[in-house]
Amino acid sequence: MSSCAFSTCTLQNNELMCNKHLVQFKRNSISTDLSYPKMTWHNSTTCQQSGRRLQCKALNVENNNNYNFLKGNVFQLDDVIEAQQFDRQILSAIFEVAREMETIEKMSRGNQLLKGYLMATLFYEPSTRTRLSFESAMKRLGGEVLTTENAREFSSAAKGETLEDTIRTVEGYSDIIVMRHFESGAARRAAMTANIPVINAGDGPGQHPTQALLDVYTIEREIGKLDGIKVGLVGDLANGRTVRSLAYLLAKYNDVKIYFVSPEVVKMKDDIKEYLTSKGIKWEESADLMEVASKCDVVYQTRIQKERFGERIDLYDEARGKYIVNRDVLSVMQEHAVIMHPLPRLDEACTS
């Protein structure tokens, strides 16, 4: 069992002051789920050697800004493939960095935290939102981006080159790869191949762990806690990779209750249900959206994704519009509770 220290610190009068608690991180708590050989945390004395990895280090931060994180110690993640790879200590640490990043983004222009680092965004399935969000983050922190909008059509993939070949080539060009792919498991295959970190930005009907990280971060910010919350997952639970990743993440917290509300054809799959049960998370399926909404802290709506149905337009037509999270639903919810949905406005979430 390995252990590792994480802390956020400040430089005061050239002395390193760590003003946050020390997080004891147990390596084995991750490998219960899956083996992540590259998943490591380094403190500042060891990170200098690992030149190939993306490091958030404060060396380039200008002196006159008080970015009080990551100075001295180094927060380092390697591949981000599936939500279940995280435990709550890591989640807590990531969210703390995220909060500090929100401040940095607001307060400073031309931040150079990631200067000299190059991220490749390999998108085999187009997604302007997700791609631009990663690229914006990288550029806001002074990093650079190599981008491909539609690797499926435009790359050597069309010439019969395998994903592994492409990854071996692209890892020579960049420091980290963010990949969206149309096949479940593609991110894992890429990560097995690459010597640089791979971030899964959605792999077919598989997972979308960074979206789920953002969702859990948002829930904590809105509700104020994660332990003990009641969450209703509504819509296409069979094909929605986001909702799958979210279920895995919620399972890391205590006394969580999850309600699944979905049309029969797109019910949550058994693997997630079994995982939740094995983790002691209570869940139930319900056909009564109103009743579920009245009990939940969060009602999380997914879009019925037409593109996941392929030829089965009949199933799509059956599924969409069955459970619509609208103002009627909001009216039965508790005062503190929130609706989360993929579209910026509730109106559109309701009708599409």
Added chain:
Amino acid sequence: MSSCAFSTCTLQNNELMCNKHLVQFKRNSISTDLSYPKMTWHNSTTCQQSGRRLQCKALNVENNNNYNFLKGNVFQLDDVIEAQQFDRQILSAIFEVAREMETIEKMSRGNQLLKGYLMATLFYEPSTRTRLSFESAMKRLGGEVLTTENAREFSSAAKGETLEDTIRTVEGYSDIIVMRHFESGAARRAAMTANIPVINAGDGPGQHPTQALLDVYTIEREIGKLDGIKVGLVGDLANGRTVRSLAYLLAKYNDVKIYFVSPEVVKMKDDIKEYLTSKGIKWEESADLMEVASKCDVVYQTRIQKERFGERIDLYDEARGKYIVNRDVLSVMQEHAVIMHPLPRLDEACTS
């Protein structure tokens, strides 16, 4: 009626010296045409608060370069949607900045005027020329770019997401949005939604105001004046958004005369003619290109755009080739007069 000061100034011995005249800008002269709620000019004391807007400020300019513009005062535009939003004072100010930018682009490498600013180029209709021109300008000044070459096919638009949704998402990633869209009015819709500036880089058959700005800038540079000029607009005047925006801009000047020379099927639309008349601009339609050319300071040729005709190939075939601006036309023109055309070489302009 609000008023606002604009000047270009220099820093001399740490004293702010304004060596150009003070422009009195009347807010109402704009809103005669349309309401531009976000259209504002700030001087340096007020601009610091408006963090979300793109500002050309000289703070990042290196000391040893004598960029004598924008020091102290701030030149600020918000949305650029339609040519008629400008009045001649603003046009004059923009052209002055453009002249100074030409010098900067020639004289300095690695200019950092826009360092830390992020522009998103959302192109729903591909246009390498227009997109790369914006991106080049941004990068030449040290800014960064998020780009999407074909948002129509590659983005969430294909999944049924509305333009408004996309804009709300992208405004979270960037400081300014440059948008090309296939529908007239799309830029206005985007600007109504966004809290950051939106620049219309062409919206279907609507307008292309930045192209028109460049055209008017070029006319002034070539002819030496804008008041009193005679301009022949030749070609597809019904579908050419550039020529529509140009007509609006020319209407800002005194004693301008415009000749419309076009095949019957693609005549200039009534809205432009009525606008010109209401502004006291003389215009006439003519079928005699040679006669028009002999009278004009500028003959402005538009391309007959096949893609705007859709299925009506017959109309396209009828329209193209009817009025061709070639060496014969040039030979009847006055000595100082110029031909402006969308292609770099006249030969190709003539035959395509």
Added chain:
Amino acid sequence: MSSCAFSTCTLQNNELMCNKHLVQFKRNSISTDLSYPKMTWHNSTTCQQSGRRLQCKALNVENNNNYNFLKGNVFQLDDVIEAQQFDRQILSAIFEVAREMETIEKMSRGNQLLKGYLMATLFYEPSTRTRLSFESAMKRLGGEVLTTENAREFSSAAKGETLEDTIRTVEGYSDIIVMRHFESGAARRAAMTANIPVINAGDGPGQHPTQALLDVYTIEREIGKLDGIKVGLVGDLANGRTVRSLAYLLAKYNDVKIYFVSPEVVKMKDDIKEYLTSKGIKWEESADLMEVASKCDVVYQTRIQKERFGERIDLYDEARGKYIVNRDVLSVMQEHAVIMHPLPRLDEACTS
């Protein structure tokens, strides 16, 4: 006959120390093959005037790094169109820079050697590998990139604009153009038009000179020499532009022997064979891959490119799989000899 000095130098105590030999470069040795009017080498006293050209100069290099190349003197290439434009002195100089660049890439983050320079990657045929390799190199050295992934579909090319028009526009936006095109000769046409350097990143079945440069660089690194080597070129020799460029480059060295091993339908074309003969390079065609492999220092396999066959699927099926470079081939090769193939893993090279 013009001559020019090239050297790599270091700055020591503010004195320029040239620690490498002086290369006498004879201008005419190039123009034997073709006329390259823009092909010039400048030393530091002349380069300052040529503002429009891409220069590798060390001015921006930080003081505390010992980049011992290009200080004082300037290494400058203009267009890179065809492999035969290089002679062995230039090749030697390029490889020396490449070796130093390998060190730089490993040792430094955020190198600013090309800061303020803008490269346009105009790809009329998609190629993620090649495009990202150029873009990565540019960004690793602090330069910036304007990119178009699929200029054929997305640009004005679809509107009937000629390549020359596009080049004249794009040269106004950037300092250098890297172009992939689907037509042989396109790179030369672009270079004839542009006032900035053009690099051919593959032009249809024409050439791919930068790939060939990398191949020869790799051969020298692996085998330790270029004079006297025996190289087997295997696969599609008719359509493979890489192998054509490689043959031109190998012809620059002494006592080289080339074996062509290919299916009948995709034999090496006569122009290459005649060029090799005219340069005194021995070559022969063989149907016996095993025998050739046993004699060669390098077995270079090309992919049978389905996309070059167009409608003739029958010819493609006949060609592929006839000569497969696999472990059996490797087993008959000499101990020091190497296989070079376009895919990262031999297994895949063998079966695809």
